[in-house]
Amino acid sequence: MSRNPLNDLAGLGDYLREQRQSHSLSLRQLSELVGISNPYLSQLERGLKRPSAEILQQLAKGLEVSAETLYVKAGILDEHPVRHDETPTVRDAIAADPDLTDRQKATLMDVYESFVRPDAPP
Amino acid sequence: MSRNPLNDLAGLGDYLREQRQSHSLSLRQLSELVGISNPYLSQLERGLKRPSAEILQQLAKGLEVSAETLYVKAGILDEHPVRHDETPTVRDAIAADPDLTDRQKATLMDVYESFVRPDAPP
DNA sequence: GCACTTTGCTAACTAGAGCAAGCATAATGG
DNA sequence: CCATTATGCTTGCTCTAGTTAGCAAAGTGC
Numbered sequence A, B: 001m002s003r004n005p006l007n008d009l010a011g012l013g014d015y016l017r018e019q020r021q022s023h024s025l026s027l028r029q030l031s032e033l034v035g036i037s038n039p040y041l042s043q044l045e046r047g048l049k050r051p052s053a054e055i056l057q058q059l060a061k062g063l064e065v066s067a068e069t070l071y072v073k074a075g076i077l078d079e080h081p082v083r084h085d086e087t088p089t090v091r092d093a094i095a096a097d098p099d100l101t102d103r104q105k106a107t108l109m110d111v112y113e114s115f116v117r118p119d120a121p122p
Numbered sequence C: 001g002c003a004c005t006t007t008g009c010t011a012a013c014t015a016g017a018g019c020a021a022g023c024a025t026a027a028t029g030g
Numbered sequence D: 001c002c003a004t005t006a007t008g009c010t011t012g013c014t015c016t017a018g019t020t021a022g023c024a025a026a027g028t029g030c
Helices: A007-024 A027-034 A038-045 A055-062 A069-071 A092-096 A102-116 B005-022 B025-035 B036-043 B053-063 B066-074 B088-097 B102-116
Strands: none
Touching: A007 A038, A007 A055, A007 A069, A027 A038, A027 A055, A055 A069, A055 B053, A092 A102, A092 B005, A092 B088, A102 B005, A102 B102, B005 B036, B005 B053, B005 B066, B005 B102, B025 B036, B025 B053, B053 B066
């Protein structure tokens, strides 16, 4: 499902090892700090395994780097540093609004859709 | 962190289904759009499975929401006060939407106001 | 020399993500 | 009527993320 798993994994692994060593931590120290097993961390650093989002999050904390950095290194997030140019969509705002019931959200969304996609069925 | 996976999963699932339906997509349509199987998407929406980072990323793209939103819903990322810049209010989002005419904006805003302030005069 | 620790790594296993195939229901239309 | 299609869901399966137990090599100190 991933485009180039090996490339991304190698890049992430190298970065992880680099960061760990520059913090003067052993595999076991970091693994315990992060809450994963040391063999698994070893495998991550050598690009043999693909960490989940949770693990990446923990690693980011342990290494004091931003989670986004690791996501990019892992090839999960694209390079876009800040992405909100994507459109601060009306859809998002409606969905996120705590003052609306689900039905109201759906209704409002329908109205919006009918405006944006005039070719849609009525 | 993920002490209560079921809660988080349920929240993510509800959000996913809500978003999919407000886009008028069937399970199969979205699953194909996103590149996953439809039974799996069904299971995600019912909170039975925990999607990987890659899948979350694909879902975010398909549903046109930010990946961060899904990470938060999945309980992977914390609310992230750091770059929480601004809460995209519905009013702001409507006003900023380039696909809406001024009349449409006004109409949509009226509907929204009527929902939020039900005591307001008609 | 020998015990002890610390290093990274391998091996074997378990749990669960994600899949293909197929099912039941409701809607459309011939 | 029945045939077809689209809907969401269930059933089994494969594969891999992540584990525990243990290994060999490279320090330390007695």
